[in-house]
Every structure is written in structure tokens, then in C-alpha cells.
Amino acid sequence: MDTTTPAAFLAVDLLLVFTPGADWAYAISAGLRGRTVVPAVTGLIAGHAVHALVAVAGLAVIVASSPAAQTGLLSTVHLTACAVVYLAVGVLARTVLSSRPSAARAVTRVSGAMMIAIGGFLLVGRLAG
Numbered sequence: 001m002d003t004t005t006p007a008a009f010l011a012v013d014l015l016l017v018f019t020p021g022a023d024w025a026y027a028i029s030a031g032l033r034g035r036t037v038v039p040a041v042t043g044l045i046a047g048h049a050v051h052a053l054v055a056v057a058g059l060a061v062i063v064a065s066s067p068a069a070q071t072g073l074l075s076t077v078h079l080t081a082c083a084v085v086y087l088a089v090g091v092l093a094r095t096v097l098s099s100r101p102s103a104a105r106a107v108t109r110v111s112g113a114m115m116i117a118i119g120g121f122l123l124v125g126r127l128a129g
Helices: 004-018 022-032 038-062 068-097 101-128
Strands: none
Touching (some): 022 068, 022 101, 038 068
């Protein structure tokens, strides 16, 4: 397997994982409730695992030139990246945002603005093309 493919996948994957969305909101809310974020992140990763298994099964059939092992490896990289980021987000949310309500409001506003901007960008792209 060419090493540039997993590296490129990891770069794009990390950009997607670091983009705030519903998964971040869930991890942050779990952290703010004062409990451990592990069950919340476990649920998120379980959902990603099911999605990855479906993707592996479908892509192994569709992409004949790529072996299923490569797709499985990339899915594992994605799951690991998600787990690390979501755990970090949840733990940081609990430690930082619970003691600083103004920071919590700022994070909420910035995340909301980013989601609106991403949605607007996708809508314009869809309408234009």
C-alpha cells in the first residue's frame, strides 16, 4: 500500500473530526454534566464503527483495485482519531467550561457560527452546481 494514501486520508479525516458538529456538542454536554465522558464517546465511536463496517463491506465490492484491508485500515485510523478528539473535547469541556461560563458561551457561539457557515457554504455549493 502506498504511504501517501493513508497520510492523505488521515489529513482529511482529522479536518473532518476537528470540525465542530453534533458529535462535539454531545461530548461537550457530557463533559459539562460533571460525569465521565467515556460512555458518550463510546456511543459515538460505536456509531462510527457500524458506519465503517458498512463502508468496508460496500467499498470492498465497489473499489476492486483497493483491497478491503486498506479500507479497514483507514476506517481504524478514522475511529482512533474520533476517539482521541472526542475524549479530549469532553475532558476539556468539563475542566475548562464548567468553571468559566463566559468561555462556555463563547465556545457555543463560535461553534454555532462555524456550523452556520459550513451549512451556508454547502447550500451555496449545492445551488450553484
